[in-house]
Amino acid sequence: MYIGVDVGGTFTDIAINRDDGSNLLLHKLPSTPDAPEQAIVEGLRMIMEQEGLSAANVRRLAHGTTVGTNALIQRKCGTVGLITSRGFRDLLEIGRQTRPAVYDMHSDHPAPLVERHLRIDVPQRTLADGSVHVPLDEDAVREAAGRLAAAKVDCVVVCFLHSYAFPADEQRAAQILLANLPNHVTVISSSSVYPEFREYERFSTTVLNAALITIIGSYLDRLTASVAGLGVPSEVKISQSAGGLMSVRMAREYPIRASLSGPAAGVQGALRRATAAGFPDIITLDVGGTSADVALLRDGTAVEVNERDLAGFPIRIPALDVNAVGAGGGSIAWIDRDGLLKVGPRSAGAVPGPLCYDLGGTEPTVTDANVMLGRLNNETLLDGRMPIEAGVAVDGITRLATALEVTPDETALGILRVACATMVKAIRSISVERGHTPSDFALFVYGGAGALFASDVARELGMKRVVVPPDPGILCAEGAMNAALSTDFVTTILAPLGTEGLRDLRSAAEELQARAANWFTAESVPVEQERRVWTIGARYFGQNYELTLPFDLTLSSDRLMAELKEAFHAKHETTYGFASKSEPIQIVNVAVKAIGELERPSLPVLSEDGKAAPVSRRPVLFDNDHRVDTPVYARTDLFSGQLIAGPAIVEQMDTTVVIFPEETAVVDLWGNLVIDIRRL
């Protein structure tokens, strides 16, 4: 038995796979933000009792959480002190010396997480080539330890310039601090968290990690104790921002790696389902109430990026390249000062919600447009739990239509088209703008509102197939349990791609190899389940941004050099539209992703028995023309191998799937609805 848990701000989702081919057990219950583990334990106890399951059979419990992210946003995190090179006390606050919005004098970057009086600079300065300009003043570090201890810090970070390549001073200062600070104070050096150049981003990542350590540590204590209390024999695994899992041990040390894990777990779930269904190349579209998240997977692998923001601070951790935009079911439609129709980024959220909930909402939303057009059920949603007042939605959209001087139907369609354009733009930025052609990919949709937009988005991008998984609302929880253990090691070398540079590359790889080996041992990964993925970051000399390229360490140096050169020019050409073949290439960093494969539960299979008949019919407006009498199917009635010809609507608890006229959908063995987008 495998369990996946996703704790969000509003709901805690639990998915259980009994690993016998039977359906997933799913449970959604309100989150308990003050003590997130309560909802988890409560939910697990309930579902196990109901189904007569024994905790002793749990082989893995995987957990994605936003506990850290929420703590940062609310700034309920630990007190952090900082030791840095003399003269650079303000570096963390100056940042990149820019304002966040060029044309807004009233918005600021968030105040730094280390207060200025807790930032202490000590005599120390190493230069780019490793030469010592000012040696580390150890007494000054001891003195600083005293001041920080008196200020009752929870954690101290050590951030020296050029430590990505020359970490000795940071390590020495950390030793001194550990010896001179109370036992409960954690000490972290920037080179241990993210040993790459560009000081502000490295320092910021280290500070955020430090700020999370206390809060995540105590959460993990409570969580592991209460899960053990249920009788679960295996250790909890934590989802990471790059989609893989990590042990509780790693999560305590590097809590920052879990910070963006929610969307990553969803992508992991999509990856598993899409690959099984024969779609290794997909673009995911996860539409919720407020935002849409998109990601691209090629050959069953998700693209990763390093540069992300968390609570307004830059962080550099491996994370799936998930692009989020402000368009969801609750997004509000409004007329801007210029008279043009806009949708989002403001959302009506769950409260007051769209007009059609009739709970006090005053502005029309995307959901109201869908209700008005008949795409969403105009009587009830959520299996009858949410009554819908279609008339209120129609009134609101009609008011908007009057102001826009177009018909109410055109307005409702316009709302969907504008929201769709926002999602299309997000997808273009991770596909077309990176040299991929969307028509080579299937669109994999999830989240409550994804399947309402699937066809419009796919058509706009020339995509031919849409895949809707059986439980789109709970894919994050499902995804977590399917992931492997993984971690990333990286080192900056800044060497030319030539004979000498390859020597640097190989010696860096050796060092990374050793670090990966230590990790495999610490995580008890059996040798046959070890996997390594090697990459370099490279650029033309003089550029500032690197492109990531995979490489094969076993190749001869000549071949490796030739292949890397060719691959780099080609990637530059697809990414930026030109390559400068005579220009020298610089290797910026070498990285290895260490993966410990875990046993995966088998995917449940859908029965071939079911009911082919629709449960009802209703008029639906698909385009500018007229309403079409459309059959409505219940998702729970569908059976493996079933064909559905559009126009059709498929409803399930928290999702509605729209199949347009001339489209056909087939239900596959695993219960996915695969829609063929013919009307191109």
Next chain:
Amino acid sequence: MAMSPIDAELLRNAMASIADEMYIALLKSAYSTNIKERRDHSTALFDAAGRVVVQGESMPLHLASMLGLVEVVLEKYGTEGVRPGDMFLSNDPYVGRGSHLPDVAIAAPVFHDGKLIMFACNIAHHADIGGMSPGSMAGGMTEIYQEGLRIPPIRLMRDGEVIQDVMDMILLNVRVPEERLGDYNAQIAANQLALRRTAPLIQRWSPDRIIEGCDAIIAAVARRTRAAISDLPNGVYHFEDLVDDDGLSREDIRIKVAISVTNDEIEFDFDGTDPQVEGNNNVTMAGLQAACLYCLKVLLDPDCPQNHGMLNPVTIKAPKGSVVNATFPAASAARAQTAQRIVDVILGALAPAYPERITAASNGANTSAAFFGRSAEGKYYVYLETLGGGAGARAYRDGTDGVQVHMTNTSNLPIEALETEYPLMIERYEYVEDSGGAGKYRGGLGIRRDYRPIGHETTFSGQGERFVHSPWGIFGGAPGATGKFAILSDSGKERRLANKPSALRVGPDSVINVVTAGAGGYGDPQERPVDAVAGDRKSGKFSQDYIDKHYPKQS
């Protein structure tokens, strides 16, 4: 039939995403630090008449200077003289309607079935454009010929091929030509990207709908700008302030404005402003327009998309040959310094009209430090960077410390990148204690940055402003501290430099000390809350002496 507000939004969205994509592509593939790290570039799509329809994320100083090139190309070649596969470039402030020579604009016409539909254009600040001084930004020059290569609007490409003669001519005139070639390639590629992206867009919407849509998108911004101006009370608002000097012969250069708001229209009249100067901080009409539009946007409607429509309700008057409407052959490389002061006087004038959005004066400069030299290993380098300073205090909050303000928002180069690429080291990078003006809300602090050449002698040139005339406080707030350039020798001597030093040689036994101005405070210092004053003390940003002096009651 006019385009519906729904279709206009959809087309705007589609066109804006092309301009955004050009912007990112140029940023990521360029060589000049000015582009790749400091984002001193902009991208836009124009209609066939030469009006900006959508602009990517962009530098305020490019708000209008980009407007020039396409217009001039159309005047010079006529619509019939522009052919598919052409690209044009120019950098000249006078014949090309740019704002200074290092900003090179490149435009590509977009055709559909032989018909001119629009133009894609980008502009980028090159690290060098030739001239007397490395980096092409130094002071000490009196006419534009000394500042660099003047490129009139000419063809760079024909039939989709670069005209090699033109490129050779340009590259021979600039320093580090290999890198500059990389920048030209990146700019050409960004336009080619736009050509690839606009083709399916035009196909899908049809050329007529696109042309109709461009009108609708420009009209929408015009409407929106008019609505925003209506928020200001009618009246005439006056202000004046001084630029420190021109680095050569003139000090205390006066900039004066009278702003008339009449319902939904606004007029900026710079009558009474001093004549253009011998130094290089003259602003041409393109720069003046950019500064006025920046103020409108930042005060009235920060989210307003930028296009030609912004100009619709705006009239700008300035004496020809004045420092804000300079004529040939005035030097203009450092026009950003004066543009910052133009912003100061506009915001100062409108303070009574919009006290809750206005701020006290910020550091009012685009403080720049340029280094040229030959490393101990014999490699030539040119490096330019600009520094932030204090931002003015606001009606509800303190001003930001150490940040780029108004017409510039370029990020710093990471020290670890700088020290890896250039034989320079940074010894200090920190806030300047006590440099923010006191007030109910205090002004932001200036920045101190110290540079040391390693193992060789470097040639330093700088541009400083608000080194003499303090950034003013408002509604009772105190002014912020001024900045300075100095040489600190290891023997302990400090030598104060001119505000715009040119080609100064500095060896490895000295440090170049750059201090930028702070910013003014907002409101009476006596009203500053006691815990805010306690915070000033605890953070170490203000000394006890300063607190005793400005906040005697609260200390």
